[in-house]
Amino acid sequence: MNKDQRYIIGFQDVHKSFEENHVLQGLNLSIFEGETLVILGRSGCGKSVTLKILLGLIYPDVGQVFVDGEEITQVPEKRMFSIRQKFGMLFQGSALFDSMKVKDNVAFALHEHTKKSEKEIIDIVKRNLEFVDLAGTEELMPSELSGGMRKRVALARAMAYQPKIMLYDEPTTGLDPITATTINALIRKTQRELGVTSIVVTHELESGFSVANRVAVISEGKIIEIGSIDEIKNSQNEFVKTFIAGPK
Amino acid sequence: MPDSEYYLKNWDILKKQLEDFKKFLIHLHGFSELFGHSIVYLFTRPFYLRDILVQMHSIGVRSLVIVLLTAGFTGLVMALQSGYEMAVYGAKMYVGTLVSVSLVRELGPVLTSLVVAGRVGAGITAEIGSMNVTEQIDAMRALGTNPVKKLASTRFIAITIMLPILTIIGDATGIFGGLVISVSSLGISAPFYWMTVLRALTLNDFLAGLIKPFVFAMTISTVSCYMGFTAKGGTKGVGEATTRSVVVSSILIFFLDFLITKFILSVS
Numbered sequence: 468m469n470k471d472q473r474y475i476i477g478f479q480d481v482h483k484s485f486e487e488n489h490v491l492q493g494l495n496l497s498i499f500e501g502e503t504l505v506i507l508g509r510s511g512c513g514k515s516v517t518l519k520i521l522l523g524l525i526y527p528d529v530g531q532v533f534v535d536g537e538e539i540t541q542v543p544e545k546r547m548f549s550i551r552q553k554f555g556m557l558f559q560g561s562a563l564f565d566s567m568k569v570k571d572n573v574a575f576a577l578h579e580h581t582k583k584s585e586k587e588i589i590d591i592v593k594r595n596l597e598f599v600d601l602a603g604t605e606e607l608m609p610s611e612l613s614g615g616m617r618k619r620v621a622l623a624r625a626m627a628y629q630p631k632i633m634l635y636d637e638p639t640t641g642l643d644p645i646t647a648t649t650i651n652a653l654i655r656k657t658q659r660e661l662g663v664t665s666i667v668v669t670h671e672l673e674s675g676f677s678v679a680n681r682v683a684v685i686s687e688g689k690i691i692e693i694g695s696i697d698e699i700k701n702s703q704n705e706f707v708k709t710f711i712a713g714p715k
Numbered sequence: 716m717p718d719s720e721y722y723l724k725n726w727d728i729l730k731k732q733l734e735d736f737k738k739f740l741i742h743l744h745g746f747s748e749l750f751g752h753s754i755v756y757l758f759t760r761p762f763y764l765r766d767i768l769v770q771m772h773s774i775g776v777r778s779l780v781i782v783l784l785t786a787g788f789t790g791l792v793m794a795l796q797s798g799y800e801m802a803v804y805g806a807k808m809y810v811g812t813l814v815s816v817s818l819v820r821e822l823g824p825v826l827t828s829l830v831v832a833g834r835v836g837a838g839i840t841a842e843i844g845s846m847n848v849t850e851q852i853d854a855m856r857a858l859g860t861n862p863v864k865k866l867a868s869t870r871f872i873a874i875t876i877m878l879p880i881l882t883i884i885g886d887a888t889g890i891f892g893g894l895v896i897s898v899s900s901l902g903i904s905a906p907f908y909w910m911t912v913l914r915a916l917t918l919n920d921f922l923a924g925l926i927k928p929f930v931f932a933m934t935i936s937t938v939s940c941y942m943g944f945t946a947k948g949g950t951k952g953v954g955e956a957t958t959r960s961v962v963v964s965s966i967l968i969f970f971l972d973f974l975i976t977k978f979i980l981s982v983s
Contacts, residue, residue, distance in 0.1 A: 519853070522853075522856070522857050523856075524853050524856055524857065544861075548856075548859050548860070548861055549859065551856065551857055551858070551859045552858075552859040554857060556854070556857040558850045558853065558854055558857075559850070560849060560850055562849060562850040562851050562853065562854035563851075563854075564846075564851055564854070564855075565845070565846075565849075565851070566842075575855075575858055575860070576858045576859060576860075579761070579858065579859065579860050580859055624858075628858070628859075
């Protein structure tokens with residue numbers, strides 16, 4: 468990364484427990500503006516919790532989280548709603564609104580937070596659906612879409628409000644290899660064409676390495692290794708070596 | 716003398732009871748918070764007028780048939796049962812009084828609210844609960860929208876407007892049911908029936924009949940939304956939350972009905 472680049476997100480000694488389960492145990496992580504950081508780790512190691520803390524969907528027990536220079540763990544919920552508008556999130560299960568058509572899903576944030584005319588909104592919806600290669604699906608209901616299509620609609624919805632930061636929670640989990648490749652290509656296209664900062668959490672190495680500028684490996688609630696793809700592949704850390712090579 | 720095992724066992728029971736009480740207080744806090752927010756958010760932008768109208772249609776118009784049937788049959792059965800019993804004491808002609816007072820004061824508000832709690836409350840819990848377990852609520856928050864305002868406040872105001880209206884329609888239908896039986900089976904003339912109805916009902920009856928559905932509506936809405944927002948554990952959890960929603964709403968309707976009736980009687 469270029470030294471002039473500024474950090475847009477920072478976690479400082481973040482801890483989070485769910486009853487007896489101490490998920491995050493002192494997470495420290497900084498993310499540069501415009502980069503794609505992939506967080507790799509086993510299932511249940513706190514990757515999704517990290518994203519939800521960043522969105523203010525859950526609050527850490529201890530520690531600070533900075534977004535665009537603002538500490539977000541102490542801000543009131545009302546302010547958090549405006550901070551969230553900086554983010555676009557692709558949920559693991561897509562989380563499309565079942566009761567709304569594809570076009571209403573994509574237009575959701577535009578209807579909620581802008582005073583754009585219906586014509587402008589329709590244009591933006593069409594443009595975003597074309598971006599994810601799903602032109603003409605505006606009138607369909609989410610139940611009529613395949614898993615891969617749902618992910619792409621969810622991506623179009625997340626991008627429609629032009630967020631500064633995109634968050635991807637296990638974007639290719641449960642998809643066939645061809646669809647997974649399409650989603651990975653879309654993540655790269657989003658970063659390349661829109662210049663957004665992206666955080667991708669995944670346990671799938673191939674998917675992670677194919678989109679990453681930097682990779683962080685999380686284990687037992689802490690970042691145990693962070694660096695370029697090559698640095699991670701050549702890491703001497705026992706967990707990272709096992710995670711990449713697979714158990715012997 | 717009890718041994719140490721005895722004390723340990725009792726300590727465990729006490730600890731569990733304290734945990735349960737703590738959970739109850741947490742739920743009570745969450746429930747009160749949701750109730751407060753549902754009201755406060757009605758007065759802040761955005762107002763979601765379209766969503767409110769959609770909910771009013773879904774809650775009010777689509778509940779009309781079941782409310783009409785419930786109230787209509789209640790009026791018919793009440794007139795039949797009371798007519799034959801009252802005939803024994805020579806008071807058959809006052810069926811209109813009994814039917815109208817019972818319906819307007821008690822049965823109309825309670826039955827209509829129970830029907831709405833079953834049809835609408837269960838639907839709200841199932842819908843919000845499903846959205847919760849499939850991360851749609853999180854997605855809504857991630858898109859910068861307050862789900863309590865968008866989902867709970869809109870339903871809160873829609874039920875609070877529609878339930879008193881449904882109750883009035885239900886009352887009228889029940890009284891009309893009483894008329895049908897009075898004229899067709901009990902030999903009471905229609906003008907006499909209406910006269911007994913109008914003479915029996917007082918302003919207090921109408922007020923009680925309107926305060927009750929108003930309070931019940933706020934209860935049904937808050938309970939069903941709260942159960943939806945706190946549903947956990949996939950589809951099984953949503954099913955359990957839906958059942959809990961109807962049970963809690965029904966119990967609270969009966970309990971509040973008792974309190975309001977006692978209050979109104981003591982005031983008047």
